[in-house]
Amino acid sequence: MKRKPSTEAAAAWIRLMRVQSRVLDAVEQELKKAGFPPLAWYEALFELSRSPAGELRPVELEKQMTLPQYATSRLIDRLVDEGLAVRRECKADKRGQFVEITDAGRDLQKKMWQAYSAAIEKHVGSKLSDADAAKLCGLLDRLGCSCNEAQALAVRDGASTR
Amino acid sequence: MKRKPSTEAAAAWIRLMRVQSRVLDAVEQELKKAGFPPLAWYEALFELSRSPAGELRPVELEKQMTLPQYATSRLIDRLVDEGLAVRRECKADKRGQFVEITDAGRDLQKKMWQAYSAAIEKHVGSKLSDADAAKLCGLLDRLGCSCNEAQALAVRDGASTR
DNA sequence: TCAGGATTGATGCAGATGCATTCAGTGCGA
DNA sequence: TCGCACTGAATGCATCTGCATCAATCCTGA
Numbered sequence: 039m040k041r042k043p044s045t046e047a048a049a050a051w052i053r054l055m056r057v058q059s060r061v062l063d064a065v066e067q068e069l070k071k072a073g074f075p076p077l078a079w080y081e082a083l084f085e086l087s088r089s090p091a092g093e094l095r096p097v098e099l100e101k102q103m104t105l106p107q108y109a110t111s112r113l114i115d116r117l118v119d120e121g122l123a124v125r126r127e128c129k130a131d132k133r134g135q136f137v138e139i140t141d142a143g144r145d146l147q148k149k150m151w152q153a154y155s156a157a158i159e160k161h162v163g164s165k166l167s168d169a170d171a172a173k174l175c176g177l178l179d180r181l182g183c184s185c186n187e188a189q190a191l192a193v194r195d196g197a198s199t200r
Numbered sequence: 201m202k203r204k205p206s207t208e209a210a211a212a213w214i215r216l217m218r219v220q221s222r223v224l225d226a227v228e229q230e231l232k233k234a235g236f237p238p239l240a241w242y243e244a245l246f247e248l249s250r251s252p253a254g255e256l257r258p259v260e261l262e263k264q265m266t267l268p269q270y271a272t273s274r275l276i277d278r279l280v281d282e283g284l285a286v287r288r289e290c291k292a293d294k295r296g297q298f299v300e301i302t303d304a305g306r307d308l309q310k311k312m313w314q315a316y317s318a319a320i321e322k323h324v325g326s327k328l329s330d331a332d333a334a335k336l337c338g339l340l341d342r343l344g345c346s347c348n349e350a351q352a353l354a355v356r357d358g359a360s361t362r
Numbered sequence: 363t364c365a366g367g368a369t370t371g372a373t374g375c376a377g378a379t380g381c382a383t384t385c386a387g388t389g390c391g392a
Numbered sequence: 393t394c395g396c397a398c399t400g401a402a403t404g405c406a407t408c409t410g411c412a413t414c415a416a417t418c419c420t421g422a
Contacts, residue, residue: 042317042318042321042325043317043320043321043324043325044325044330044333045330046328046330046331046333046334046337047320047321047324047325047328047330047333048317048320048325049333049334049337050324050328050333050334050336050337050340051223051320051324053336053337053340053341053344054216054219054220054223054324054336054340055220055224056266056344057216057340057341057343057344058216058217058220058221059220059266060266060343060344061213061216061343061344062217095370096370096371097369097370097371104218104221104222106409106410106411107370107371107372108371108372108373108409108410108411109408109409109410110371111370111371111372111373112372112373112408112409114371115372128370131369131370131417131418132370132416132417132418133369133370133371133415133416133417133418134369134370134371134417135370135371155204155205155210156204158205158209158210158213159204159205159209161343162205162209162212162213162216162343163204163205163206163209163210165342165343166208166209166212166339166342166343168206168207168208168209169208170339170342171206171208171209171211171212172208172211172212173335173339174212174215174216174336174339174340175208175211175212175215177328177332177335177336177339178212178215178216178219178336179215179219180327180328180332181219181222181223181323181324181327181328182215182218182219182222182223257400258400258401259399259400259401268379268380268381269400269401269402270379270380270381270401270402270403271378271379271380272401273400273401273402273403274378274379274402274403276401277402290400293387293388293399293400294386294387294388295385295386295387295388295399295400295401296387296399296400296401297400297401
């Protein structure tokens, strides 16, 4: 009789969990050692910087980053506290607001990309041929109902800014 | 000129992060909806239950689970609070202790496996052929300096208890 | 035009986490 | 056998997270 999750599926599951957490830890550690804030800040700054006017509604940011609403709200608090972004009122919808990246924010995003891209290369790029990386993408996409394209591009586009 | 992290590597990185978090969230949610504690509790109970005497030194547990020391200490606190494990003194090394799983702990571990295995099947098994799952394993292993075998077996062995 | 429901964003609270430190106990070398 | 470095485990503190809830505004349909 076949096992419910096959041996292979179970092994894939556990590796997905373990490997991701190892690799993520490694990358976060490198950022931290370089004196940078957590990855989430980078992601947020990146999303803001690549948006047309350098500003986004919190709701948008939330969607891009797949973060819960309250987490987004607090992340913005921190960015604002550090002068990396500012809140602007939204005339069209008075419930809402815009979050705009500041020059300091753009600057930090670029600096972080140096360290971030190096970490990706070290922990992923250098361990997989491009062809294998592409295969891995394909397999992962089958699990994730596909990351939306915007997100898939988040890192790649960043590359052009270095 | 080639980009430092190739497009493929960057895409693999971002998918690894996003897909893992989606899948993990989904699985954790199902456990929670079924009224169970978090996955970490299962892992700990599983490690304890499969150890020869049903007990482990916190240090061992820590290694199996790749958790920081203080996290292990607190996880054990919670297990003990809920009567799922007990702390026993370690005569051989008075600094240390043993953590022993209780009947209630074994029971919960088995019950959780029902929900857990179903969730793995739903979110991983059903989306990948066994051959693809194996391929995914192979690629992930290249990134993770390989999960150690014990860990790789954590889920699979559990299957035999259902 | 107004009631009622949906959306946007913030926040109080409880629990979890990371970090550094502490304390007890061990074992080795002088 | 003493001193000292190391190991095993707990904990105080600040921060972060998850959850539920709130207030404000918006939208829709009668």
